[in-house]
Amino acid sequence: MVDRTLFFGLELVGEGTIFVESLRGYVLRLALLHSLTPRALLEILLKKYPFGSNPKSLSEECSFSVTSENIRAIVQRWQMHGSSDVGLQLLENLQKATGSCLESSTMARFHAFARTHLVHHRPGRYCPMCVREETDPEKQISPLLWEIQAVECCPKHGVLLRDRMTCGSETLSQLRFAQRPQIPGVCSACGCIGFECVTEEPATASAVQIWIAESVGRLVAVSMRQSEGMNADTLRAGLIDLVRVCHAGSPVRAAKAASVSPSSFSIWLSGKGQPSLRMLLDVCQRNGADLASLCEGRFREISSPKAPQKLVQRAYARSATSWSEVERVLARAMEQEAPPSRAQLAKQLGINPHLIPRRFKTQSDQLVSVGQKHRARSRQATFEKAVELYTSVAMALEAEGTLVTRSRLIKRSGKASFESSSPLTRALEEVHARFRPDLAKRDATEVPE
Ligand SMILES: [Zn+2]
Ligand SMILES: [Zn+2]
Structure with a gap:
């Protein structure tokens, strides 16, 4: 009997070329093939292959439980093209679930020399010419090249990439969040195929930008055998x-x-x-x-x-900064209410950030702790302000006799956050639980929607 995979064995497009498909684009196409939203697809995937099932690639402090919050964060940011634990785990699970080899769809295979933070991602850009040229929606793909931050243009057309979030339609004709399609080459805000809603002419890229795009393109196009030797x-x-x-x-x-x-x-x-x-x-x-x-x-x-x-x-020339200058800047930074980080300070001085703690250990540690305290304070202030705002909205809703729901709180207050750990989300949950004690109990056992 043939082993069946969880999803269709969709093949990765463009392997070995500069336009090799990105993992994000692949997930979008796979979801479309199954008539699912990307989020629903990932939920099914993570139910079958929970994160942390492979302890090899997952560090302990990053154990990841399957909640819709986590999946929402993945779908929002699509940070899956590097060698982070989440990226590696998703890649592995998707390969298991489709039986296809997807390693070329992310930058993870270059992790031995490009550590996670060296590969930047900016998900959701597109080439205005590429999406218009491809009239067959089934052949629309989203290349990995467009997701790499150093790349700013399409090497084939020599035009600057555009942000997927920029829609040219009037706000009134835009779709509601729940209705927005997530399909490569389609404007999710208004549903326009090939981003026809944006009528501006594509901007020409500079020779250097094209050179960069071609260089990175040659890197993403190397074969698996070649990248194993890097x-x-x-x-x-x-x-x-x-x-x-x-x-x-x-x-x-x-x-x-x-x-x-x-x-x-x-x-x-x-x-x-x-x-x-x-x-x-x-x-x-x-x-x-x-x-x-x-x-x-x-x-x-x-x-x-x-x-x-x-x-x-x-x-x-800037690295000619003297040590006394560094010490003076450090002392000044510590007095500030919102001090700069060590990296920011090093950038400002034009020196290597690692040199600061090596030379001025005590001051540098102090600076870090002052910064941490400042961030904790500002997070608390944001939280308190948000609780106040949500509470007033909730009270107004109750006074009208309207049920207090999370979406109403967000809509009325105009404040929302998609990150599960943000003070806004914490405030929303707290106020919601206070006004809906009946639900708070159920939410603790069920995954909130
Ligand atoms: Zn193009
Ligand atoms: Zn649009």
């Missing part, structure tokens, strides 16, 4: 090769040419740290290097646009 060591070897070929083996000259501080560059070369994807692209562009080859461990020349454009706003 790791932190091969990236390091690639950088060393670049320094040898382009700068006669001088890391300082390479750093200056890329407008990166020599200390950062030597950290990368020694393997103690890695550049972000954005910085790596900057180095590649200034030296005319192919990103995918560099990750594989060798320098391969590829012509880059003549006029270099600065991608990372970091002036090499």
